[in-house]
Amino acid sequence: MPARPTVRRSLLVTVGALAAVGLTAAGCGSDSLSGGSGSSSSTTSAAPSGSADASLKAMLPQSVQDSGVLRVGTNAEYAPNEFLEGTTIKGMDIDIMNAVGAKLGVKVEYSNASFDSLITGVTGNRYDAAISSFTINAKRLEAVNMVQYYNAGTQWVVAKGNPEGIDPDNACGQAVSVQTGTTQSDDDLPKRQEACKAAGKPEIQVLSFDSQEDATAAVVQGRSKAMLADSPIAAYAVKQTGDKLQLAGDVYDAAPYGIVVPKAETQAAQAISTALGEIAKDGAYEAALTPWGGENGAVTEFPVNPAAS
Structure with missing residues (x-):
């Protein structure tokens, strides 16, 4: 996952739920937690499939349960992990997050914003989570929860x-x-x-x-x-x-990537962790990695806040 472009044009696009296979990215692993300006553009995934786990949805914030929408920030500048193709946000991270959303029983609404605004967007309640090739590190873990989902x-x-x-x-x-x-x-x-x-x-x-x-x-x-x-x-x-x-x-x-979740939302972080484990078992995790050549970075465990440097 960091100063990336700070100005974007607003747009509304749709990406598929579960492991949607796109056509054709930042490592965004920076140590910075600095905030950033930058307009955002939203996209919403399709409705989740019948694989939803009601017990996991019950672990999400009440606002997410009530709306049925998980607001996720990303910076679509880092192919093949997250990027814009025309007016559609695609990529490996997006496919993984859509599969997680389907397991949680919620729609995923993406906001495309500057990378350096994403973590502060999560801590400031603009987003319920963020996924954007964030390397898990000690500095970030001071501010947010991070759920491991990949290794790069x-x-x-x-x-x-x-x-x-x-x-x-x-x-x-x-x-x-x-x-x-x-x-x-x-x-x-x-x-x-x-x-x-x-x-x-x-x-x-x-x-x-x-x-x-x-x-x-x-x-x-x-x-x-x-x-x-x-x-x-x-x-x-x-x-x-x-x-x-x-x-x-x-x-x-090599270091793990993590999905960013507010520090106070430990149950939501655990729900995402469990959802990742379930999509690994049912094949949706592998299906999200394969189209992008991401198999070598697959992980078998999805801990919340693993030890980081």
């Missing part, structure tokens, strides 16, 4: 054939693109910069972009020599650009 690491991407011979472990002096506000931007690259300085080498030329799409385009266009992003996003970027890019090095620093 960091991956580097270079031009096809790696003509510049980029080594992720020795990128000093190279132009490297990244999405602003991600763990890669806020944690990974600063550490690499310090290593470059300590070795007396030139600093990495960091090109920071509000959207992952722009960070990827910089490599395709040759403006940067490499980029780094969450592993599923990097792999998807390579796939979408055909023969223009390739992965470089191994996936590292």
Whole structure:
């Protein structure tokens, strides 16, 4: 899951419930909890199927039970996890959340907003939950509950054939693109910069972009020599650009993604955790991952507030 675009156009779109299969993303795992402005655009999933568990719905806030709607914030800038295709929000996270909503017996209403506004949107009761490739970390757990649902690491991407011979472990002096506000931007690259300085080498030329799409385009266009992003996003970027890019090095620093829930709503967090376990058993979880190539990040347990760094 972080400063991402702060201005959006309002729109109303519909995404399917359960593991809706979309067509074709930010790792959004930043350590920031800062608030952000930014308009939001809402989308509402279809009505849940007959697999709803009434006992789980009863664990949700009374306002959600009464309305039958779970308000979920996301930042649709991080394909294949959450992104806009035309006027429709799609992605792996969206399919997972729709399956959870169906199990809870509620409709899921998405608000597409700036990434750095999502956690404060949850704490401020704008959203009942948020899903947007949020890496679970200790700083976030101070403010909200987080329910683990996936595992992702960091991956580097270079031009096809790696003509510049980029080594992720020795990128000093190279132009490297990244999405602003991600763990890669806020944690990974600063550490690499310090290593470059300590070795007396030139600093990495960091090109920071509000959207992952722009960070990827910089490599395709040759403006940067490499980029780094969450592993599923990097792999998807390579796939979408055909023969223009390739992965470089191994996936590292794997960490869990979490669905964000207000700190006080411990029962709701547990309901989401249980719903995730149930969709894992009935196949909807796997069905949500497979179209996006997300199988390698699947988890078998969905704890609330797991230990985090």
